Amino acid sequence: MAEAVKSCECCAEEPTEEELLERLDAVIAEYKGKPGALIPVLQLAQGIFGYLPEVALKHIARELRKPYSEVAGVVGFYSFFTTVPRGKHLIRICLGTACYVRGGVAVMDAFKKQLGIDIGGTTEDRLFSLEIGRCFGACGLAPVIMIDDDVHHRVKPKRVNEILAQYAEEPVLAETRSA
Amino acid sequence: MPTLTIDGISVEVPEGTTVLQAAKQAGVKIPTLCYLQDVQSIGACRVCLVEVEGARTLVASCSQPATDGMVVKTNTGKVRDGRQMVVELLLSEHDGDCQVCGRSADCELRTLANDLGIGDLRYEGEKTFKMIDESTPALIRDTGKCISCRRCVTVCNEVQEVGGLFAQGRGFATLIGPAFAQDLSDVVCVQCGQCAAVCPVGAIQERNQIEEVWAALEDPTKTVIVQTAPAIRAALGECFDYPAGTLVTGKMVAALRRLGFDAVFDTDFTADLTIMEEGTELLVRLKKALVDGEQVALPQFSSCSPGWINYMEHFNPDMLANLSTCKSPQQMFGAIAKTYYAEKIGVKPEDMVVVSVMPCTAKKYEAARPEMNDSGVQDVDIVLTTRELGAFITQAGIDFRSLPDEEMDAPLGISTGAADIFANTGGVMEAALRTAWEIVTETPFPFPNLHVEPIQGLEGVKVASVKVEGAKGDWAFLEGAELKVAVASGLGNAQKVIDMVKSGEAEFHFVEVMTCPGGCIGGGGQPRFTTKEVREARIAAIYREDEGRELRKSHENPAVCALYEEYLGAPCGEISHHLLHTHYFEHDRV
Numbered sequence: 001m002a003e004a005v006k007s008c009e010c011c012a013e014e015p016t017e018e019e020l021l022e023r024l025d026a027v028i029a030e031y032k033g034k035p036g037a038l039i040p041v042l043q044l045a046q047g048i049f050g051y052l053p054e055v056a057l058k059h060i061a062r063e064l065r066k067p068y069s070e071v072a073g074v075v076g077f078y079s080f081f082t083t084v085p086r087g088k089h090l091i092r093i094c095l096g097t098a099c100y101v102r103g104g105v106a107v108m109d110a111f112k113k114q115l116g117i118d119i120g121g122t123t124e125d126r127l128f129s130l131e132i133g134r135c136f137g138a139c140g141l142a143p144v145i146m147i148d149d150d151v152h153h154r155v156k157p158k159r160v161n162e163i164l165a166q167y168a169e170e171p172v173l174a175e176t177r178s179a
Numbered sequence: 180m181p182t183l184t185i186d187g188i189s190v191e192v193p194e195g196t197t198v199l200q201a202a203k204q205a206g207v208k209i210p211t212l213c214y215l216q217d218v219q220s221i222g223a224c225r226v227c228l229v230e231v232e233g234a235r236t237l238v239a240s241c242s243q244p245a246t247d248g249m250v251v252k253t254n255t256g257k258v259r260d261g262r263q264m265v266v267e268l269l270l271s272e273h274d275g276d277c278q279v280c281g282r283s284a285d286c287e288l289r290t291l292a293n294d295l296g297i298g299d300l301r302y303e304g305e306k307t308f309k310m311i312d313e314s315t316p317a318l319i320r321d322t323g324k325c326i327s328c329r330r331c332v333t334v335c336n337e338v339q340e341v342g343g344l345f346a347q348g349r350g351f352a353t354l355i356g357p358a359f360a361q362d363l364s365d366v367v368c369v370q371c372g373q374c375a376a377v378c379p380v381g382a383i384q385e386r387n388q389i390e391e392v393w394a395a396l397e398d399p400t401k402t403v404i405v406q407t408a409p410a411i412r413a414a415l416g417e418c419f420d421y422p423a424g425t426l427v428t429g430k431m432v433a434a435l436r437r438l439g440f441d442a443v444f445d446t447d448f449t450a451d452l453t454i455m456e457e458g459t460e461l462l463v464r465l466k467k468a469l470v471d472g473e474q475v476a477l478p479q480f481s482s483c484s485p486g487w488i489n490y491m492e493h494f495n496p497d498m499l500a501n502l503s504t505c506k507s508p509q510q511m512f513g514a515i516a517k518t519y520y521a522e523k524i525g526v527k528p529e530d531m532v533v534v535s536v537m538p539c540t541a542k543k544y545e546a547a548r549p550e551m552n553d554s555g556v557q558d559v560d561i562v563l564t565t566r567e568l569g570a571f572i573t574q575a576g577i578d579f580r581s582l583p584d585e586e587m588d589a590p591l592g593i594s595t596g597a598a599d600i601f602a603n604t605g606g607v608m609e610a611a612l613r614t615a616w617e618i619v620t621e622t623p624f625p626f627p628n629l630h631v632e633p634i635q636g637l638e639g640v641k642v643a644s645v646k647v648e649g650a651k652g653d654w655a656f657l658e659g660a661e662l663k664v665a666v667a668s669g670l671g672n673a674q675k676v677i678d679m680v681k682s683g684e685a686e687f688h689f690v691e692v693m694t695c696p697g698g699c700i701g702g703g704g705q706p707r708f709t710t711k712e713v714r715e716a717r718i719a720a721i722y723r724e725d726e727g728r729e730l731r732k733s734h735e736n737p738a739v740c741a742l743y744e745e746y747l748g749a750p751c752g753e754i755s756h757h758l759l760h761t762h763y764f765e766h767d768r769v
Binding site: 077 | 343348366
């Protein structure tokens with residue numbers, strides 16, 4: 001994830017696919033031949049691309065000499081991995097047992113309504129993506145959500161606006177809201 | 180060595196034995212489903228549950244190591260209930276159409292339900308997601324019938340090292356298949372059908388083409404001829420309850436004649452022809468390399484096995500020049516039948532239908548390759564697997580076991596023992612050596628009983644070297660040369676040989692590769708179930724067939740000699756080049 005932040009802050013322009021693949025090559029070079037290389041390479045690739053596009057997955061399969069079906073199988077198994085572009089900020093609503101019983105669903109519904117997207121979706125301005133998370137290990141503070149690496153605890157539906165405002169780069173949120 | 184007690188029977192087993200294997204040794208039968216002898220024991224299906232004294236829960240015997248003093252019970256109420264429940268839960272999600280499923284006769288899940296005495300289905304629930312993939316000529320996948328036992332995944336990834344199939348997704352939504360629900364035709368699948376051979380249910384089967392053959396036979400405007408691969412005669416009997424390794428060549432011919440084919444021919448004929456072409460090609464390559472100092476691709480790889488060709492095109496496109504340009508015997512047959520033979524009997528190629536019976540699913544794919552039309556039309560029209568032929572004969576109401584032994588028709592049914600052994604790993608190489616030796620030295624092949632022992636047997640990679648003594652005439656340059664050969668069966672083993680060649684670890688002149696473990700006798704289209712013992716029995720039968728022949732060397736086949744005299748000219752000549760040789764295409768490995 002650190003990679004993603006770096007790539008966004010240091011580059012004035014969007015990096016080209018070629019540049020991103022070059023960065024991926026550096027990661028692969030580091031892990032190639034090591035046992036268990038696939039998962040860390042996928043994690044770092046997701047950091048580089050923001051998600052796992054087909055071009056990256058096929059490149060990883062070729063370079064690590066792994067079957068594409070296995071690469072896809074691992075990507076599909078872990079909810080952390082995504083093959084669709086995510087927004088700048090990833091919101092993960094915990095629906096683990098504790099968060100669920102303490103109103104996680106209501107929180108989720110509030111985010112869905114506020115952002116105008118469903119679970120797995122991304123706002124049109126590519127600012128927010130919404131996903132369900134499983135337990136973050138903060139059950140005492142339920143219901144919990146994570147936005148990027150920040151944990152927000154005891155979230156109430158009416159606080160959703162206030163939380164989103166911390167991440168919105170004005171005027172984007174307003175647009176989102178109107179949409 | 181641990182000693183344990185299974186159902187009161189004391190049994191001593193080697194270290195590393197599983198409870199399931201120990202039970203077998205003790206004569207106790209434990210039902211299994213996902214287990215695959217020598218290939219997979221992962222405890223995924225939980226059908227092999229047993230009670231182990233002191234264990235908190237029932238354990239899966241296939242993946243439980245046997246330990247000293249262990250007390251195992253395989254037939255308690257708890258065990259019976261556990262196994263029943265496991266199978267009932269599998270049935271509750273299995274989207275089967277059992278009455279009309281292609282596996283209704285040999286479905287392992289259905290047999291298991293019966294054996295465990297499941298009388299009613301207590302659970303109802305969501306069915307497995309059904310998606311039918313009919314994208315390839317060879318195989319049809321039905322995800323609704325899949326029980327996620329992962330046998331196909333293990334065979335595809337660990338035996339064949341192709342990796343076309345893998346578990347996708349998670350939990351109940353898990354689907355076994357290619358990446359992102361792609362069609363098999365869009366991925367690296369080589370269509371070898373080893374997945375279909377091990378699938379316990381109807382989730383992966385060959386494309387059934389019996390109806391197409393009926394239609395051809397009933398069309399009065401068509402001359403319909405059939406060829407049978409060498410491996411069929413040693414396995415077809417299993418479809419009619421003969422033990423594995425029973426030779427049924429004569430009955431097979433009689434059955435095909437009664438089915439109404441206009442001529443019953445033998446792929447053995449073109450196996451002999453392949454030896455003439457491929458052997459000549461090898462000698463020419465060696466001459467170019469050793470005498471003319473030209474750059475030629477060596478080792479030469481055999482090209483009879485279409486799954487292997489597919490594998491090379493995807494995974495080693497940099498070595499396509501090493502593949503023999505010879506078509507496989509099936510395709511040589513189609514091309515010769517629709518030209519030479521069609522002219523002989525005065526039939527136009529478009530009015531002739533060539534049906535193949537193959538131990539293979541990839542042969543369906545091979546016949547459909549667009550370049551395989553050198554007769555002007557598709558050279559081989561319809562390919563049936565051994566299993567389909569068994570079903571075809573049954574459909575026709577033919578009582579196979581009571582049939583007399585009959586002979587193949589001339590001329591394309593005439594063959595030698597060298598062609599028979601194309602059925603098993605090491606056979607193509609042995610057949611090639613028998614002929615190459617005699618052409619080069621003009622002396623009899625010096626191996627006892629004509630067998631080259633180091634390249635026989637089920638070992639995945641076998642190597643041998645033959646020192647040439649007494650080379651004559653054009654081939655004098657080979658005098659004293661050490662001809663190094665390798666034989667691999669199973670694509671994972673083939674890749675090992677390629678890696679040896681690429682790294683310089685070993686040097687070979689000729690490499691035989693068969694896609695399926697043990698060769699075509701263990702092909703993806705053979706009767707189920709092909710175990711190691713079944714492979715051995717079929718191979719022994721094939722060697723018996725070879726040894727029982729008067730002619731056992733391809734260059735002695737009188738019909739092949741006549742073909743060259745009347746039609747082709749010389750091996751690797753211009754007409755051969757047009758009809759019997761082909762080219763290959765580069766594909767991506769993902």
